[in-house]
Amino acid sequence: MAAALTIATVDPSDASVILLVITVNTVVGVVQEVRVEEAVAALSAMNAPSARVVRDGEERSVAASEVVPGDLVLVAEGDVVPADADVLAAASLPADESSLTGESASVEKAPDGDGTRGTVSAGTVIVRGHGRVDVTATGADSALGRIAALMGAAPGPTPLQHRLAKFGRTLATVTVTLCAIVLTLGLVRGQPVELMIVAAISLAAVPESLPAVVTLALALGARRMADRHAVVRRLPAVETPGSVTVIATDETGTLTEGRMAAEQLWTASVGEALVAGTGYAPDGRTVRNGETVPPSEAPDLTAGPGRPDAPGSP
Structure with a gap:
């Protein structure tokens, strides 16, 4: 709005500054999100890229996304299970289920087992051995898919966004008041109307630099976190860990590599x-x-x- 009013009053220099600030703010945010989406896509590609299935009596390799319920899948050491399935045959077949349950200890799988011993879940990793499994659920119907669906809700505002919104409302009120005072005093003193409008708009445009400064600061924080192998999908999330006072977790691998060692x-x-x-x-x-x-x-x-x-x- 400030840029449009400045252009309307034929003040290209102020309009250019305002548009530059808005452009920098937008470009930094978009570039950061594009980089993160590329990183997330690369991580997603590592999740069971292919699977060995038996169809029409022949073994073939297909993309994990093409596995359907009823497929017979062959799994072996190092394979990522592409879908939820029942174990039909197993030869020393423990599975690492830490990505699903957080438990670092692998679970031995066997056909016709009790509870979860006779089934494998999408996203888990076969630790050793080999076996044959019958697919029962894929995608959003799998256990991992149901967990992902729970995370589909849009996140609420971060503490920083709450504080910025409150600060922005206060700043806007003060700015509008000062603009009105400057405009009124100028007109009372007999200054040209156009000059006073430009002065009031320029004063109102000062807060436009706030989003750019915040965005640049968050982008630098995201860059430092990326150097430490932490992927930040949304810029406001950079500030959120700084507002955490207590982290309640366990020691089974949820936040670790799943290998316990005393230090x-x-x-x-x-x-x-x-x-x-x-x-x-x-x-x-x-x-x-x-x-x-x-x-x-x-x-x-x-x-x-x-x-x-x-x-x-x-």
Whole structure:
């Protein structure tokens, strides 16, 4: 509106500045969203890109999106299950269901099992072995699809958007009041009407820089998060984690890689110690006060609970 009024009063310089601010704001937001959509599309392409099915007695490879209920699918170690299915045959067939349930421990699958032992779900990964499954549900009808449907609702305003909306209303009220005062005082002093209108519009256009500044700040935040391998789909979400005070989660792999390993120990008798090593590899060391401590010199760390030599044992 400010740009249109400025053009109407034949003030191209002010109009150009206002349009430039709006253009920069729009371009930054669109570029960020396009980049994120490309990243999300690449991640989606990794989700069961193909499946081996048996149709008309012949084994063939088809896109996961072409799998339909009733298909016989062959699964093996490393395969992403393309759909919900019943297990017909299995040879040591554990499945990693952390993407669905958050549990890091794999679940052994077997035909005619009880509960979920006789079924596999879309999006889960076969840890080892091989088997044959009969597809029962695909897409939105699968367990993973039903979870995705729960996330279909539009997200509400973020804390930053709430604060900006409140600040914007206050700023708009103050700006309109100041414009009216400047226009009135100018006309009272006998200034030309056109000049005072341009002055009032210029004063009203000052807040136009606020969206650009906020957008650029959020874009920089999204860039830094991307450097740490965190994909931000919507710019306002960059600020949301900063408003979080408590995160309630578990330790089974929901927010981790699903591989549990101790990194820090504490005992009442001696205090803190750091553990170096990765996963279940048979190497590592225990560090206390900046020095490596062998197990023979750290009985408080090697003693198990309930043993007589364990800290706190009777």
